[in-house]
Amino acid sequence: MEQTKARIWTANDNDSKSARLSQIHDYEDLEYLGDITIGTPPQSFRVVLDTGSANLWVPDIKCVQGRKEICRQSRCDYGMVCEVLCPDKSCCEKKETEDDGGESPCRDKNLFNSVKSKTYVKVDPKVMFNITYGTGFASGFLGNDTLRFGGSDEDETLIVPGIVFGQAVKIADFFADNPVGGILGLGFAKLAVEEVKPPLQQAIDLGLVDPIFTVFLEHNGFSAQGEFGGTFTYGGLDYVNCGEVIAYEKLTVAAYWQFYMKAFSAGYLTIKKGWEVISDTGTSLLGVPAAIAGMAADALGCNFNRLYEIYEIDCVANVTVDLTIGDHVYTLEGENLVVQLGDDFCVVAMFPMGSGGFGPQWILGDPFIRQYCNIYDIGNKQIGFAKPI
Structure with missing residues (x-):
């Protein structure tokens, strides 16, 4: 089934512009990453395509703390390993200008080098960016270049000039030994730091694509290590992987992809309080208010x-939960609700979260998006849901 879907990269869209497709890679059903390129000639990165943020950043070559290229490999980290295995022993000498420990989370990642891109344009060096996520941060300076939504070997990709993006010189340790090589935000401009225009909005403003995109995520399980994990369809619906749209819901706030959920049911538990929730492709599980999460777990x-x-x-x-959104009940089944984290070790796909009374109270992350294709209608500020085929 996965191989069949992976080969069908056709855009069957009735809108005025052709839809553009991007293949997604699945890592343990916990991270879904897409390939992009920046610059001319293209420099490749594998990033989180994140509806919960609105900026693009990738690690910059300066993120390796100024160490020369041969010193950036893991065997040239400071200490005994470096003394024994590194071919250049000068790498083992910690410089005063380097951070303690000398090892950067950017090590072994693809790094953007503006010198190698003939389409790169500098942005005011005084403007710095600093973004904090639930699981880390990135900071650095801004640049301007051409972005491709998809890998250089993919057809039917969206290519957008003049994208302002972050060149990260410092990233959280969370990103070390992790396949994430950057984040591309697909939220609204209100979320963007430094008033940077989100990349997809730039494409829309240039008339390159219609203001809508669809996300289909594949379930592969704990063993997945980068295989086909779904499709992002920019500029239209995904008629290959997704069925008829069940319903659209108006956004309550156009910053996150935020809307209203009426009720929640799990086992014998039903709560009809009503909450502000968001659809977030960048969150691995379901974020549930702490009190409700405890009751649902029981x-x-x-x-x-x-x-x-x-x-x-x-x-x-064999467990399920029901989410009542609008006039429809959306059921999450065990395949997407039970997540394997190790041999014979599984968790229910939710984590407790707090709220200070502001912003969304729930996060409908990847388990919900695996169960239902999500259609992000930027133009009409609404979100739709469809069953995968």
């Missing part, structure tokens, strides 16, 4: 792991 027969703040569950548990 109703589903879970055990709370206090160390990691996750809910353990039997890997073969």
Whole structure:
């Protein structure tokens, strides 16, 4: 099934412009990354395509703390390993200008080098960016160049000139030993730092694509290490992987992809309080208000792991939860609700989150988007849902 879908990269769209497609790579059903290129000739990066933020950044060559190229490999980190294995022993001498430890989370990642791009344009060097996420941060300076939504070997990709993006010189340790090589935000401009225009909005303003995109995510399981994991269809609906649209819901706030959810059910538990929720491709699980998460875990027969703040569950548990959005009930089934994190170790796909009374109270992350294709209608400020085919 996956191979069949991976070969069908055709845009069957009835809108005025052709839809553009980007193949997604699945890592353990916890991270879904897309390939992009920046610059001319293209420099490649594998990034989170994130509806929960609005800026693009990738690691810059300066992120390796000024160390010469031969010193950036792992065997040339400081200490005994460097003394024994590094071919250039000068790498083992820590410079005063380098941070303690000498090892950068950018090590072994693709790094953007503006000198190698003939379409690169400098941005005011006084303007710096600093973005904080739930699991880390990135900071650096801004540049301007051509962006391709997709890898250089993919057809039917969207190519957009004049994108302002972040060149990260410092990133959180979270990104070390992680396949994430940057983040491309697909939220609204209100979320963007330094008033930078989001990349997809730039494409829309240039008339390159219609103001809508569709996300289909594939379920591959714990063993997935970069295989085909879905499709982002820019500029239209995905008629290859997604069925008829069940319904559209108006956004309550056009910053995140935020809308209203009426009710939640899990096992014997039903709550009809109503909440502001967001659809977020960059979140691996479902973010649930802490009090509700605890009750839902009990109703589903879970055990709370206090160390990691996750809910353990039997890997073969046949559980479901229902989300009432608008006039429709959306059911998340066990295949997407039970997530394997190790051999015979599974958790229910939710984590407790707090809210200070502002912003979204729930995050509908990848488990929800695997269960239902999400259609992000920028032009009409609404979101739609469809069952995958």
